[in-house]
Amino acid sequence: MGLNKLIKQCAKNDRRAQKEIYQLFGGKLFSICLKYSKNRHEAEDNFQDGFITIFNKIDQFSFKGSFEGWLKRVMINTILIKYRKKNVLNIITDEIPDEVVVDVEEDEFSLDFLLNLINELPERYRLVFNLYVLDGYSHREISEMLRIAEGTSKSNLARARGVLKQKIEEYQAGQQSI
């Protein structure tokens, strides 16, 4: 069955088509949840809610542009809406330069390690870092998605980079002292 037909079947609430979409895109979407969430448990919750939203709104997909891109946007938005409900304090920070570099060796860090670093970031930092660095949204888009000022988005990103750099260096220092 073609993808478009599958999407149409999903709009008719056809359970088999829904499962097929789930199996086709579940992996990509679940990885998004793992990156945007605090831990695996929350990621699973977000993933489930995101997919329910997807199937409820799938009849709104206009067949223009990539379906996968649409799925990602719906998934990310579902997560953001949940976090937006929690009030995150605005932390005003000193300007930190855009370019943050760390001294790393090739393949020094495993994927799980890096993912864990992201997960441990404070909520807002984690979201902004994911949106800007990993999913390529601009600060303007992020400011709209998170209902924050563009400047706040920028400073959140800078803070996130700073925290990550600090953690990587701490880890490296720990490794060396052993």
Place this chain on the structure above:
Amino acid sequence: MSDFKNIDRLFQEKLKDYEVSPPNKVWSGIENNLTALPQKRRIPIWAKFASIAALLLLFISIGTIYLMPTNNFTENLFKLPLSAKATVKNITDTLKPFESATKQKVIANKVINLKEKQQNNIEKPIDNIIKVDENTSIADNTTTTKSLPKYLTESKNLPLPKKAKNKITKSDVDNSKFTVATIFAPIYMSSFGEGSGIDSQFKNNHSSGNSSYSYGVKVAYQLNKKFTLQSGVNLINLGITTNNVFITPGISAVGLSNISSSPNLGKSTKNYKDELNTTGSLNQVFGYVEIPVEVKYNVTNGKFGVNLVGGFSTLLLNRDEIFVETSDYTQSLGASNNLRSINFSGNFGVDIDYLIHKNLYLNVSPMFKVQTNTFSKNSGSLLPYYLGVYTGINYKF
């Protein structure tokens, strides 16, 4: 090998192709949540058509089985001036409860006709007639209340596939897609073209339509926001009068080609034998069971809704009688043989509804209906049409 690296790049490269398959239990969580949600598009199109077809079938079968005339009915009614009470009773016995409610209204109406005739012709005690009236009205009340639930339960047992039926009931209780309504309409009839439905010799006589009424029930199903499909069963009485007919009373009446029989002519001549050579009119009365199928298009919404209505009706002949009328008397000549037992009409009109309560609204719908192939022969270019203002109380469920 040590290297200074942009921190963004570090994460981007590692997480670029990151993909983790979700745990299996999550799917069942999604599945459970999806069943709990109201389904957005739940009725497959074939089920809609199947239900409409089933409804139509139901109406047509009710129409043909119960409402088509039994010969006794018309004959008994005009076996003048026998005890009218006995006649009515007879009919009440033979008819089943469902249609008796509707038919007895017709009877009651005719009894009034009889009353007038009897006053003209024969001196008869009036209490007899009054008794009849009481009789019919009582019967009327009881049968309407009884027969309605029966009709409703029948419509529930539509021969739909089980699955489709469940779906329809589930979603439609939520969204109030079905409407039932009672309909009453005063009807004014006229016709395009010249001619007479009685005989080609009256082709050049002026003919005019009679005012009458129609009543029945309507069932509507909302297809989507804009379109509603409606059907129902109406009883309708129509009449066309051919004016300026020269009447010579006598045992053998003028042979009129489209009249099958003239059973009472001989008997009744004594009532008007003193009248000589008068002009009068021939009144052709016919009644139909009307089964409309119409599409309603919603123009504006709100407390007042305005809709456009278009469609067609199947008309099943259930009454057919020709009377001679002069200023002094009315005499039945029998049935005409050129009325088709089934014909159709094209319907157009507007429908204005007014919401009284959450599920209850009134509607007024002026409709224009043009009949096709009413007559099988000898009628000139006569094309009857009628105007009716259909009013009703509608209940959505």
